[in-house]
Amino acid sequence: MLNIMAISLKGIFRDRIFQGIMGLAVLFLFIPSAASLSMRQVTELSITLSLSLISFIMLLLAVFLGATSIWKDIERRYTYSILSLPLSRTAYLLGRFLGIALFMLLTALFLGGVAMLAIKVASVLYPPARPVLWIAVLASILYGTLKYILLVAVSMLLATVSTSFFLPVFGTICTYLAGSITQQVYDYLHTPAAVKAISPIMKQAALFFYYLLPNLSAFDLKVNAIYALPLNASGLLMTALYFIVYTSVLLAAGAILLGRREMK
Amino acid sequence: MNAIDISGLCKQFKGKKMTRVDALKNLDLQIVPGEVFGYLGPNGAGKSTTIKCLMGLIRPTAGTATIMGEPVGSVASRTKVGFLPENPAFYDYLSAEEYLRFVGKTFRMPEALLSRRTDETLKLLELWDARKRPMRGYSKGMVQRVGLAQTMIHDPDLYILDEPMSGLDPIGRALVKEIILDLKKRGKSVFFSTHITDDVEKVCDRVGVIVKGQLEALDSVENIVRKGIEGYIVQTRLGQGEHDSLKGFNITRRNETFVEYFVPVAGFNEFIALAGHHSVEVTLVETKRKDLESFFLEIVRKGNS
Ligand SMILES: Nc1ncnc2c1ncn2[C@@H]1O[C@H](COP(=O)(O)OP(=O)(O)OP(=O)(O)O)[C@@H](O)[C@H]1O
Ligand SMILES: [Mg+2]
Numbered sequence: 001m002l003n004i005m006a007i008s009l010k011g012i013f014r015d016r017i018f019q020g021i022m023g024l025a026v027l028f029l030f031i032p033s034a035a036s037l038s039m040r041q042v043t044e045l046s047i048t049l050s051l052s053l054i055s056f057i058m059l060l061l062a063v064f065l066g067a068t069s070i071w072k073d074i075e076r077r078y079t080y081s082i083l084s085l086p087l088s089r090t091a092y093l094l095g096r097f098l099g100i101a102l103f104m105l106l107t108a109l110f111l112g113g114v115a116m117l118a119i120k121v122a123s124v125l126y127p128p129a130r131p132v133l134w135i136a137v138l139a140s141i142l143y144g145t146l147k148y149i150l151l152v153a154v155s156m157l158l159a160t161v162s163t164s165f166f167l168p169v170f171g172t173i174c175t176y177l178a179g180s181i182t183q184q185v186y187d188y189l190h191t192p193a194a195v196k197a198i199s200p201i202m203k204q205a206a207l208f209f210y211y212l213l214p215n216l217s218a219f220d221l222k223v224n225a226i227y228a229l230p231l232n233a234s235g236l237l238m239t240a241l242y243f244i245v246y247t248s249v250l251l252a253a254g255a256i257l258l259g260r261r262e263m264k
Numbered sequence: 265m266n267a268i269d270i271s272g273l274c275k276q277f278k279g280k281k282m283t284r285v286d287a288l289k290n291l292d293l294q295i296v297p298g299e300v301f302g303y304l305g306p307n308g309a310g311k312s313t314t315i316k317c318l319m320g321l322i323r324p325t326a327g328t329a330t331i332m333g334e335p336v337g338s339v340a341s342r343t344k345v346g347f348l349p350e351n352p353a354f355y356d357y358l359s360a361e362e363y364l365r366f367v368g369k370t371f372r373m374p375e376a377l378l379s380r381r382t383d384e385t386l387k388l389l390e391l392w393d394a395r396k397r398p399m400r401g402y403s404k405g406m407v408q409r410v411g412l413a414q415t416m417i418h419d420p421d422l423y424i425l426d427e428p429m430s431g432l433d434p435i436g437r438a439l440v441k442e443i444i445l446d447l448k449k450r451g452k453s454v455f456f457s458t459h460i461t462d463d464v465e466k467v468c469d470r471v472g473v474i475v476k477g478q479l480e481a482l483d484s485v486e487n488i489v490r491k492g493i494e495g496y497i498v499q500t501r502l503g504q505g506e507h508d509s510l511k512g513f514n515i516t517r518r519n520e521t522f523v524e525y526f527v528p529v530a531g532f533n534e535f536i537a538l539a540g541h542h543s544v545e546v547t548l549v550e551t552k553r554k555d556l557e558s559f560f561l562e563i564v565r566k567g568n569s
Contacts, residue, residue: 003369014357080349084319085370086342263321
């Protein structure tokens with residue numbers, strides 16, 4: 001499994017998609033100067049822009065790496081040579097996943113470092129009203145990473161059953177979009193206005209999706225980072241647990257489906 | 265314990281619109297340790313399907329199979345096998361050397377042995393000069409060579425090769441034959457599929473012929489060759505003895521000094537007795553036999569009808 005993980009990691013670093021996406025990181029250089037155009041709240045704006053840019057890059061990586069890794073192996077018939085080795089399909093799936101997850105983590109650390117540098121520059125040039133809460137910035141980046149690693153698991157699950165890359169790519173993007181708003185929908189359903197306006201069946205359906213889809217808004221700590229608001233430790237712990245459980249379930253389902261799949 | 269033990273193996277593919285293809289029909293086959301087995305069959309006969317079932321890539325519809333006593337599909341069944349897929353493809357961002365090391369590590373080879381074996385196999389298959397280049401830039405034959413190399417790296421007891429000669433130049437083919445013979449000498453079992461009867465005749469102990477998912481023939485190469493004997497070409501010297509006594513036999517060729525007769529197996533003793541009796545000098549006897557190719561074609565024709 002570690003072996004597959006190492007190979008995956010090597011593959012990502014040598015991949016052109018990765019190199020292209022990482023090219024986006026150059027944009028960080030422009031963040032302080034772009035933010036300074038606003039004249040007010042330059043540091044806050046720098047934080048917003050940095051975190052958004054990291055999110056965007058990580059989303060691209062999650063969708064492309066997650067969706068293409070297994071799908072490409074099957075499509076290009078690499079699975080014949082890999083899965084005929086004394087290696088269980090579960091180990092293969094986990095190895096692939098861990099390789100990508102580790103890579104996402106490394107990327108987040110690298111981009112996070114660059115982002116913090118950009119924010120630091122901004123905060124020195126234009127001192128903010130409230131000092132930057134670095135721990136919140138860091139937590140925001142870290143939890144964002146967890147969110148995208150969870151998405152990688154989603155796309156890998158979809159790739160284990162799909163014969164084209166359409167389902168994993170678009171399925172993951174849809175999961176991302178839906179997962180980001182489920183909390184809002186849930187909250188809305190419990191307002192008095194909604195109780196009157198929405199039929200019970202609709203409500204049941206919405207609740208079903210609320211529990212099925214990942215709740216990605218829990219991972220969003222941008223507000224804390226931008227306005228230097230203190231973090232809620234127990235909330236963070238819950239989210240981390242949620243991440244572990246949800247990802248494990250996705251991977252277990254993926255392992256079962258891949259185990260039953262025929263390599264024709 | 266058999267190296268491979270297949271019993272009652274069936275595989276049905278479900279196509280679109282409820283069409284079904286019976287790719288394997290009730291296959292029984294045993295490969296004993298130390299045996300080189302040639303698996304012959306026309307295109308679409310079910311050779312690769314058999315091999316994919318053995319390697320756990322697809323699940324048989326019915327029947328069982330074991331490799332070295334372990335049921336196929338289990339990780340344990342793959343630990344003592346070197347497998348070459350049909351038209352193999354490997355992670356093309358890796359170099360041949362990196363890939364071999366990856367395979368060796370998956371087989372849990374100790375580091376020192378792995379390094380030594382990697383170098384040996386790369387040299388044996390003439391990939392040494394290309395070993396550091398990513399496989400993306402390899403030719404078809406070079407990829408096939410990597411495929412062979414990765415079956416050998418861990419020195420398994422059993423080799424399962426799906427068309428090992430495909431894509432290779434004549435030198436490469438000769439090399440593969442040599443390698444298989446060498447494996448046989450070292451007591452390894454080899455199960456390989458092919459279309460080329462000539463290869464089978466040179467290296468195999470036994471052959472099986474599969475047509476439309478059914479095993480139509482299973483015999484030792486020796487037996488097939490012996491059964492294939494149709495008769496003899498006998499050459500005699502003219503101008504000596506009474507050739508008229510041999511009138512009952514067909515003449516296939518003649519010139520000023522020699523005549524050649526075709527003598528069926530049943531008539532050989534009579535021919536020799538007559539020749540001896542009438543002082544005809546026999547200068548050459550050659551067996552005339554059907555080669556494996558015509559044996560193969562005959563079985564395929566029979567299987568198709
Ligand atoms: N994935 C699949 N779906 C449907 N039918 C299949 C599939 N794979 C193979 N078949 C069918 O199974 C039969 C056997 O195919 P197989 O690949 O085993 O042939 P083969 O003997 O290896 O032929 P070749 O010499 O061309 O490699 C063929 O009729 C083929 O059409
Ligand atoms: Mg085939």
